[in-house]
Amino acid sequence: MTSKLQRIGRFLSRMVMPNISAFIAWGIITTLFNPDGWFPSTAMNMLVVPLMIYALPSLVAYAGGQHIYGHKGGIIAVVGTMGVIIGTQTPMFVGAMIMGPISAYLLKRVDGMLKRHTPIGFEMLMSNFTAGVLGTIMIILGYVMIGPIIGHLNALFKLGVDFAVSRSLLFLAAIFIEPGKVLFLNNAINHGILTPLGLQQSLAKGDAIFFLLETNPGPGIGILAAYWVNGRGSAKLTAPGAxxxxxxxxxxxxxxxxxxxxxxxFVSVIIGGLVGDFIFQLFDSGLVAMASPGSLLAILALAPKNKLFGILLGIIGSSVASFLSAGLLIARRESWEMPDHDEMAFETDIFKGYQGNYEIAKIVFACDAGMGSSAMGASLLQKMLRASGVNVLIENVSLDDIPEDASAIITFNDLLPCARQAVPGALYIGIKDFLDRAYYEALIDALLKRCHFKEVTMNHQVPDQILMKSNIILDKASVSKEEAIRYAGQLLVESGYVEANYIEGMLAREEKFTTFIGNGVAIPHGENAVKDSIIASGIVVVQYPNGIDFGSGNIAKLVIGIAGKGNEHLQILSNVAEAIEEDELLNQMLRTKNPDTIYDIFAAEGMLAQ
Structure with a gap:
C-alpha cells in the first residue's frame, strides 16, 4: 500500500515540482505588493489573480501532459485544462492535475492507433490535425461538464476543511502528515494535497496555513538535536551536520x-507537528506560497511581514516539543549506534542470483524527487570511489527517471519496491542514510570484490575515428526524448569522446532549441558551456524504427549524437547534413539492419578519420 501511495504521490508531485520556481515567483509578488505586503502596490498586485487562475494551473497541466506524452502531450493538456479553468473561474489546480494527464493519455492512444494507417508523407499533417480535433473536444468537455463537476467537488471538500479550521482542529492533521513524511510520502502530501488547498486559501485571504503543515522543519530539528545531545557514537557524530x-x-x-x-x-515527530501546527493555527499563521524545499530560509522569504512572529514561534515550539520527547526516549535506549554494515551481508543481498563478476558502467542514486538526498549520496559515493581508484559514472535521478542503462541503483529501503520495476537485471541496493560513510565503505568493499567497473573516460587512448562501428546502434526501442539524448551522450562518454558532464550540456541545449532537423533525424549536441569537456570529435548513430517524439509532432527515427572539438563542430554538422540530404541514402539508414550500411555512407562523406 505504501509503495502504491508513493507511486501516485510521485506522479502528482511531478506536475508541481517542475514549476516550483513559478510558484515562488507568484509568492514573492504576493508578499511584496499585496495591501499588507512590504511594498503595497495596487497596480502590481493585479498580477496575482491572473497568475493564479490561468498561468499556474496551465503550467501544472503542461507538466502532467509532458510526463505522459512529451511536448505534444503538454500542449493538449493545457488546451483541455483551459476548458476547466474558464468553466469555473476558480483556481483549478485539482482540475489541471486531472484534465492535463487525461488529455495527454487520450492523444497518445489515438496517435498510436492512427500511426500504422497514416500514409508516408502525411505524418505531420495527421499528427497536428488529430491533436487539434481532440483538443477541441477536450476543451469543450472541460468547459461544459468536467469543470463544473470538479468545482462542486472542490466546494464539498472546502466545507470539510472549513469545518476543521473553524473548530481549531486542523492541527490534528499532524497525526497523519508527520509519519507520512518519514515514510517518504512527503512530496505526495505537500504537492498533491496541501498545495492545491493552500493556493485556494492564499488567493482568498493572502496566505495559507496549508503551506506550513508539511514544510515545517521543526519536528526534524528536534529529532536531530536530541541525537546530538543525548545520542552516542555515529548517530551523535552525524546529527549536527544533518x-x-x-x-x-x-x-x-x-x-x-x-x-x-x-x-x-514517530511519537516525537507527531508531538512536534501537533505543537507547531497548533501555534500556527493560534496565531493565524501562513505563507503566501509553497516553500520548496522546506528550509528556514525559504519559509521566511515567503512569510507575510505581519505573520513572521507566529511562524517563528510555531517552528521553535515544534522543535522544542520534538527535542524534549525524543531526548527522553533516546536517553533510555541501550545503543545509539547506526547498525553495523557487513560486507558478507551485502554480497548475499545484492548479488543474489548473480554468478561471477558483474560489470558496472553506471551507478544511479534515486530518491523521490531526484534532487536533495540523492544528490548528496551520489557526491559522497563518487568521492569515496575515486579515493579507491574507481572513476565510474554516477548520477542522481528521481524514481520515475531511472535510466534503462543503469547498472546499479541505490535508493532508500522504503523506496526499493518502486525502484525495482525500472531496470530488470540491475543491482538494487537499499540504504537507510545517504550520508552514512560506514555503509559506503562496506558497500565499496563488496563491489570491488565482485564487480568490474567500466571507467567514465578512456584517458589512456583518444579515439582515432570520428565514427566507430560500435557506436552505430540499430533497432532500438522507443524511449523519451531525454532518455534518447542521454543514451547518445553516454555512448560518446564511453567511447572517450567527451567527459560525463557533456550529457547535461546536451540536455540543456535541447531545452533551449530543438535539435530535430527534419526528415526523421535529430542531432543532439552540447551547448557552448560544456565545450571544454570534449576530448575528441566524434559522433554516434542510434536508430529508432518506431521514432522518438522531439515535440511539435516531430518524430526522429535517427538520433545522431555529436561532439565537435575546437572548430570542428560546424564541419561535422555540415557533413551530417550532406549524408542525409539524399532521400535514398536516408531511407537506407532509417531501415537498415546492418551497421555497415550507415558506416559506409558516413565514410563516403569523409567522416571517419580524426
Whole structure:
C-alpha cells in the first residue's frame, strides 16, 4: 500500500515540482505588493489573480501532459485544462492535475492507433490535425461538464476543511502528515494535497496555513538535536551536520533514517507537528506560497511581514516539543549506534542470483524527487570511489527517471519496491542514510570484490575515428526524448569522446532549441558551456524504427549524437547534413539492419578519420 501511495504521490508531485520556481515567483509578488505586503502596490498586485487562475494551473497541466506524452502531450493538456479553468473561474489546480494527464493519455492512444494507417508523407499533417480535433473536444468537455463537476467537488471538500479550521482542529492533521513524511510520502502530501488547498486559501485571504503543515522543519530539528545531545557514537557524530542540511537546505529526508532506526520516535515527530501546527493555527499563521524545499530560509522569504512572529514561534515550539520527547526516549535506549554494515551481508543481498563478476558502467542514486538526498549520496559515493581508484559514472535521478542503462541503483529501503520495476537485471541496493560513510565503505568493499567497473573516460587512448562501428546502434526501442539524448551522450562518454558532464550540456541545449532537423533525424549536441569537456570529435548513430517524439509532432527515427572539438563542430554538422540530404541514402539508414550500411555512407562523406 505504501509503495502504491508513493507511486501516485510521485506522479502528482511531478506536475508541481517542475514549476516550483513559478510558484515562488507568484509568492514573492504576493508578499511584496499585496495591501499588507512590504511594498503595497495596487497596480502590481493585479498580477496575482491572473497568475493564479490561468498561468499556474496551465503550467501544472503542461507538466502532467509532458510526463505522459512529451511536448505534444503538454500542449493538449493545457488546451483541455483551459476548458476547466474558464468553466469555473476558480483556481483549478485539482482540475489541471486531472484534465492535463487525461488529455495527454487520450492523444497518445489515438496517435498510436492512427500511426500504422497514416500514409508516408502525411505524418505531420495527421499528427497536428488529430491533436487539434481532440483538443477541441477536450476543451469543450472541460468547459461544459468536467469543470463544473470538479468545482462542486472542490466546494464539498472546502466545507470539510472549513469545518476543521473553524473548530481549531486542523492541527490534528499532524497525526497523519508527520509519519507520512518519514515514510517518504512527503512530496505526495505537500504537492498533491496541501498545495492545491493552500493556493485556494492564499488567493482568498493572502496566505495559507496549508503551506506550513508539511514544510515545517521543526519536528526534524528536534529529532536531530536530541541525537546530538543525548545520542552516542555515529548517530551523535552525524546529527549536527544533518541538522544544518535539514534546517537550512530544506532536505527533510535526511532526518527520516534517525526516526526509522528507533521507530518509537514517530511519537516525537507527531508531538512536534501537533505543537507547531497548533501555534500556527493560534496565531493565524501562513505563507503566501509553497516553500520548496522546506528550509528556514525559504519559509521566511515567503512569510507575510505581519505573520513572521507566529511562524517563528510555531517552528521553535515544534522543535522544542520534538527535542524534549525524543531526548527522553533516546536517553533510555541501550545503543545509539547506526547498525553495523557487513560486507558478507551485502554480497548475499545484492548479488543474489548473480554468478561471477558483474560489470558496472553506471551507478544511479534515486530518491523521490531526484534532487536533495540523492544528490548528496551520489557526491559522497563518487568521492569515496575515486579515493579507491574507481572513476565510474554516477548520477542522481528521481524514481520515475531511472535510466534503462543503469547498472546499479541505490535508493532508500522504503523506496526499493518502486525502484525495482525500472531496470530488470540491475543491482538494487537499499540504504537507510545517504550520508552514512560506514555503509559506503562496506558497500565499496563488496563491489570491488565482485564487480568490474567500466571507467567514465578512456584517458589512456583518444579515439582515432570520428565514427566507430560500435557506436552505430540499430533497432532500438522507443524511449523519451531525454532518455534518447542521454543514451547518445553516454555512448560518446564511453567511447572517450567527451567527459560525463557533456550529457547535461546536451540536455540543456535541447531545452533551449530543438535539435530535430527534419526528415526523421535529430542531432543532439552540447551547448557552448560544456565545450571544454570534449576530448575528441566524434559522433554516434542510434536508430529508432518506431521514432522518438522531439515535440511539435516531430518524430526522429535517427538520433545522431555529436561532439565537435575546437572548430570542428560546424564541419561535422555540415557533413551530417550532406549524408542525409539524399532521400535514398536516408531511407537506407532509417531501415537498415546492418551497421555497415550507415558506416559506409558516413565514410563516403569523409567522416571517419580524426
Amino acid at each position: 541538522l544544518i542540511i535539514h534546517a537550512l537546505g530544506g532536505i527533510h529526508e535526511i532526518y527520516f533514517p534517525y526516526v526509522m532506526m528507533y521507530p518509537v520516535l
